[in-house]
Amino acid sequence: MTGTRPTALVTAPFRGEGMATLQSLADVVYDPWIEQVPLRLYDGEKLAARIAEAGADILIVESDFVNGPVFDCDLRVIGSCRGDPNNVDIPAATKAGIPVLHAPGRNADAVAEITIALLFAVNRHLVPADHDVRTGQVYAGGKIPYQRYRAWQLAGRTAGIVGLGAVGRATQWRLQGLGMRVLAYDPYNPDATHTDLDAMLPECDVVSMHAVVTPETEGLMGAEQFARMKQDAIYINSARALLHDIDALTAALQSGHLGGAGLDHFKGENLPTDHPLQGLHNVVLTPHIGGATYDTEANHSKLIADDVGRILRGERPVHCVNPEVL
Ligand SMILES: NC(=O)c1ccc[n+]([C@@H]2O[C@H](COP(=O)([O-])OP(=O)(O)OC[C@H]3O[C@@H](n4cnc5c(N)ncnc54)[C@H](O)[C@@H]3O)[C@@H](O)[C@H]2O)c1
Numbered sequence: 001m002t003g004t005r006p007t008a009l010v011t012a013p014f015r016g017e018g019m020a021t022l023q024s025l026a027d028v029v030y031d032p033w034i035e036q037v038p039l040r041l042y043d044g045e046k047l048a049a050r051i052a053e054a055g056a057d058i059l060i061v062e063s064d065f066v067n068g069p070v071f072d073c074d075l076r077v078i079g080s081c082r083g084d085p086n087n088v089d090i091p092a093a094t095k096a097g098i099p100v101l102h103a104p105g106r107n108a109d110a111v112a113e114i115t116i117a118l119l120f121a122v123n124r125h126l127v128p129a130d131h132d133v134r135t136g137q138v139y140a141g142g143k144i145p146y147q148r149y150r151a152w153q154l155a156g157r158t159a160g161i162v163g164l165g166a167v168g169r170a171t172q173w174r175l176q177g178l179g180m181r182v183l184a185y186d187p188y189n190p191d192a193t194h195t196d197l198d199a200m201l202p203e204c205d206v207v208s209m210h211a212v213v214t215p216e217t218e219g220l221m222g223a224e225q226f227a228r229m230k231q232d233a234i235y236i237n238s239a240r241a242l243l244h245d246i247d248a249l250t251a252a253l254q255s256g257h258l259g260g261a262g263l264d265h266f267k268g269e270n271l272p273t274d275h276p277l278q279g280l281h282n283v284v285l286t287p288h289i290g291g292a293t294y295d296t297e298a299n300h301s302k303l304i305a306d307d308v309g310r311i312l313r314g315e316r317p318v319h320c321v322n323p324e325v326l
Pocket residue numbers: 083105107108111162163164165166167168185186187188189210211212213214216217238239240264265288289290291292
């Protein structure tokens with residue numbers, strides 16, 4: 001199709017400046033998964049059929065599975081609107097000579113904001129306090145709310161970030177802006193204050209998880225690490241459940257050692273309703289919504305569209321996971 005105007009099949013949510021750029025580069029067939037109810041995710045076969053139907057030579061996805069027959073299509077480039085493009089069979093794309101673009105850091109601000117939201121909600125007991133108002137239990141157990149819901153302020157206290165990547169850095173300045181002293185453990189980032197997690201944990205009133213899951217970080221926070229945290233400290237994990245041992249976390253909360261926890265992710269994307277964490281009032285639970293902002297979509301649209309433009313002009317893309325095909 002070289003020489004003719006390309007056609008881009010976009011099954012990712014796409015918006016803003018990135019959408020305008022893409023429309024200037026190609027005819028866009030826009031069919032985003034996010035507007036489909038019930039949930040629609042293409043497998044390789046359905047996606048290949050959709051590509052053929054659209055006559056597309058550019059494919060931009062977010063959650064659909066790019067594998068098998070997709071690589072028989074005549075594609076010039078694949079854009080995966082995620083930091084980790086794990087929905088694309090990268091070795092197969094490389095074998096087919098197709099560059100795969102990705103969008104690192106697209107949701108860093110979004111996840112940092114939910115981290116701060118969880119921290120405030122846990123520390124100031126927002127969920128049970130809201131429940132009291134809604135159920136007419138403002139005066140409860142012989143106490144007024146002021147007696148039940150006092151907390152320490154965050155300003156002046158110490159937070160420890162575990163994993164100083166895109167989200168960790170976006171969380172770091174927000175916590176500093178709240179007046180907190182902010183430490184960080186990340187063996188791969190020279191800007192981190194600590195290279196020893198065990199040394200950092202006892203210093204922190206708040207520990208916030210932002211590491212990527214690797215064999216090294218899986219189960220990083222276990223019984224020993226929770227025991228090292230300060231009495232009444234708050235634990236926040238807006239990254240991935242695999243980073244902690246949930247039984248050890250539950251025990252540390254039940255024993256009263258930890259003051260509270262805020263979690264945005266669970267193994268299998270769900271926490272059973274009879275799980276003991278569900279009964280703890282000092283725990284705030286959200287269902288993996290950290291990255292769910294319109295800005296995340298605008299950010300990945302711009303990153304991917306700019307790199308599609310570079311590829312079409314014969315320039316080197318900035319965020320390509322298999323540059324060996326270029
Ligand atoms: N809740 C959500 O919706 C949501 C959305 C996006 C990302 N996330 C999660 O947030 C986390 C951070 O994402 P990101 O975009 O900042 O990734 P990133 O790759 O930019 O940063 C990850 C950091 O982890 C560090 N790291 C690696 N091994 C480590 C170790 N042993 N100990 C401590 N740190 C280590 C890396 O050096 C890197 O700085 C990931 O787990 C990601 O899955 C969650």
